[in-house]
Amino acid sequence: MRAAPLSLHTADSKFRLPVRRTPEDLDALILDLLARSNRPISAYDISHRSMDVGRPVVPNQVYRTLARLIERGLVHRVESLSAYMLRQQSFDGCMICDQCHTVQLLSNPEVISGLEDCAQRLGFAIQRTVVELHGHCRDCEANIRATGDHEAALALPTVSSSPIVGV
Structure with missing residues (x-):
């Protein structure tokens, strides 16, 4: 009897491909991480913190998401610190x-x-x-x-x- 071929989506969880997140999911995650911070934080800090909460985001995704959030007026970049914070006012x-x-x-x-x-x-x-x-x-x-x-x-x-x- 022949075993059915394994799909990467049905294989052991450590081998599963991550589910593709929508821009809205990434926006919500990064806004949440910024809200939890008590100071402006860098994109790399955001990436590391995303791993800590079990929802890893690579730095290039962080930068793209931050650019979108800045354009929407939700995030501010503190230029001299190369860091980001929520824009609450x-x-x-x-x-x-x-x-x-x-x-x-x-x-x-x-x-x-x-x-x-x-x-x-x-x-x-x-x-x-x-x-x-x-x-x-x-x-x-x-x-x-x-x-x-x-x-x-x-x-x-x-x-x-x-x-x-x-x-």
Whole structure:
């Protein structure tokens, strides 16, 4: 008696081909991973976290999905960190703590219009505007002043100490 041929879809689960996910599934997964994060995270962090939740996404899929989510206005790229965060409100720029990577959003349209006016006077055609200010948040600055440890201000931040704060 001859055995029926095995299909990759009916074989042992470790040999099964993954089910193809829709763009909507990928959008939902990446939005969920960003929502769970307490700071802006890189595309590679997103890929690693997707493995941790048992739904792996390779980096090129992450980048394509992030591009789609940015275009839809749901995600913001923090340029100087090469990281991404949920876009929960409209803002004109952000302040980034170099110690803990806390991001505070700025809503001040006058900043953008002032930059546009300056560019226009100089005959410069703006293609894209990114306003990101680097320094230390209130807590990190207070800690630096209290300890006098300016070397600590240069230390790399830990993942757990960086909440996203909206202004």
